[in-house]
Amino acid sequence: MLLALIKIAILLGGLMTAAAYFVLLERRMAAWIQDRIGPNRVGIPLTNIRIFGLGQPLADGLKFILKEEFTPSHVDRALFVAAPIVILVAALSLFAVIPVGSFLPSKVAGHPLSDGPIEMTVAPGVDAALIYVFALSSIAVYGVILGGWASNNKYSFLGGLRSSAQLVAYEVPMGLGILGAVLAAGSLNLSEIIAAQADRGWFALLQPLGFVVFSVAAFAEAARLPFDLPECEQELVGGYHTEYSGMKLLLFLVAEFLHMITAAFLMVILFLGGWHFPGLTGSSMALDGWGHPGELWLWGQALVRAGVLLGKVFCIIVFFMLVRWTWPRFRYDQLMSLAWKVMLPLGLINFVVSACLEQLQGTLGYAWLRWVAIALAWIVLFGAWIGVSLLGSVTENRPRRPAQPLESDLRA
């Protein structure tokens, strides 16, 4: 019980701090890409020490907290308040099953901490962990829809509707991408999926197409540019959070960043081997101290594994940010046709191919078959790539409906 509380405290504190500093990182990266300087002024208050603007997140947070909490008179109050809570709670509780490393040794300096090795997950051993993740990430959509609906504003409403359609559409390819990994690992438990990859190789290498489909869907789920249609400022002002201010807005923004962090964690855990790194972390699930006896070795290995996992997550998040400043936004119908006409078929292809390959390997059992399977998977990826490029017209602009003259046409 105490252990779980400590884990929760560390996780929550870590996540909120991470979200705050990722905002700073994102702004600095944007500035770097755009040949600007970025926020570098805020350091230690009342001194001239700036420490590269590391005080900025604190100032931002303070600003949000001190800002007036303005609730417009035309909103549905109960839902208006509920929306940011729903979205943040869903985003945070999702992390209950997500491992941030493998195990910690059960003893520190000879004192036992618990009965066995401590799993670096708040809720260890949840067998249906992936299903839990999906269920909660779907609930986050409710926050968006509620916010859009309760705001009683056409732009917010459009934003809410768009995001519900978008998130529902991208959950399908996302699920298909995951299915391949689940099939290969034979488990829904995230720790076991990592262990399977440590054993057999990262799924990003074994099922590259599944990884691509999942990554694109993860971008869309996190509503990051180029998929940030629910809140695109140029069309919908602020989308579903147009009417929000102060702390409520902060909750929405934090939840959005958490979605990105979740997506990065899932990409790392499901496809990029989690804590595993060849030649660095050992590949058995339990800690073995690289074959050395002694508690110090165990602790070292545990920390290296956590570091590898978090390092990978960090790289993915940086990748997310690079993408954001490299692409223009898709249009809504292009986004939907990408989901239904490209990602869904690709996800299905990946699923069928990996299922067949798994079955073949399982029944025939030749060692060389493993390399054939990898080669085939990559061939499928490039084949799909070429196919999509050839059929590129699916995401082109739709022809406009033949003009029906309206009376208002004459009035300009």
Add this chain to the structure above:
Amino acid sequence: MIARDKLNLLKDKFGPAILRADLPDDGRLFVSVEPSAIRDICRYLFGDLDARYIISIGVDDRPFSGKFLVTHNFAFDAEKLLVCVMVHLPAENPKLDSITRDVPAANWAEREIRDMVGVEFEGHCYPKRLVLPDGWPDGVHPLRKDFAWNEVPKDFEEEREFEFDEPPAGCTVVPFGPFHPTLDEPAHFRLYVEGEMVRGCEYRGFMVHRGIEKLAESVLNYNDIPMMAERICGICGCVHSVAYVQAVENAAAIKPPPRAEYIRTIMLEIERLHSHLLWVGLACHIVGFDTLFMQSFRIREPVMWIAEKISGNRKTYGLCLIGGVRWDITAESRAELRAVLDKLEAEWRPLVAAVLKDRNIQKRTRGIGIADKTACKRSGLIGPVARAAGVDIDCRRDHPYAAYDRVRFDVITSDGGDVWSRVVVRAKEVFESIEIIRQCLDKMEPGPLQLGIEDELPVGRLGLSSVEAPRGESHHFVITGENNRPRRWRVRAPTYQNLQGVPAMIKDQQIADMTISLGSIDPCFSCTDRLETIDLKSGATKIWTEGELLKLVRTKKA
């Protein structure tokens, strides 16, 4: 010769309806006609002779001739000719046949004349208030000479609200503006939306009128006006200042010294450079590509610096006066300008290459906001919008002014008629501008900057001037007058015509494409809205306390 030919054509066809004609030079034709024949003549010019409609102007000429004057201006671009068809209307109850059934582009212009001068247009397709504010009393026309520039109508109804049309059946209204992140200036589009598709819209603009034309003809003098003219627009002010000065020079038959013409050309092109760079940035911002937005602003900044170095200001150069310019471009700033141009060209080339290759930008802009040749003709669209539709017009070449007849440049056209083509046209025009400035710097020779004008300017003469602004043709019309100021000065900014094409562009496409379609004409509402009268609150200034404002905001409106 061309002007004479066109006049003969008109005389052959309409004979007695042509009352008087004036051909001051070969690029201008002023024809005074019978009011009853105006519709046929305009249809003949616009339809049969394929003239381009520019603008209609209403003038209260009662103090001088006892009549109202309405003119319809047309351009023959290929033949380098501007035609001004004038009718005089009685002082009592002035009425004229509307030409909108034949020339749809005259829609706004006629409504504006109706609002401001009080001439009724019979048979107008949509006679609704355009320019005057919501509460302005009917029957009060601020551009009439008996209405003082600082007068406030007594029965102004603060509470009256504008009556919008009913949306078509099955459509929801989505208000776009007056305040919206992509609109840098206030304008209101009432979009009729069916799902995510826009089915139509109603426009209500003219929210930032500053009474510029009224001020010009009541309190300023000839050489004050260029200063105000360049404040018409936040980006392309120099255009208006040059266009005004040229219109007066045209009316008074003055030709400025060559060096002044070169300096005007250089400043106009510097302005086009920074305007186009700004636009490419904004367009990228609208489609959600902020990196390119920032990069093009970074590339643009040195242009602003060199403008400041040359003129003392990033904008509002204070350049023109009648018969010349105020300041010189020194040898030092010439060298610096060359360096800036070289750097700009070197940086702009890779950026354009990146934009032109980007498939995602193309996906967002191809086939969007289409205005084809027919639409350009119908709504009188001009500038990059028309050139992107393959309409080969450019005032710099077609109606040469300043030093443009002495430099070589290409008129960039494209044929898609969509937003993408406008991106391409503007991106490439930057290179032409750089070339023009370089040629001017080479050819400029020492000489006087101004004419010494000793006499008063002749009274009652008409002048026309078309200047190619970054957004299209900026057309100025001047009637010279007494007291060292014009009797009437009419500014037709390019956005005035281009905005009228927007409803057709955005119809039947997604609401997401609305912003980039509107953005693609590079709308400049300040230009369009230039002539509202009087600050209505000026009599009763009040400083709101924070509490009062909060109370105001929080009061629940029924």
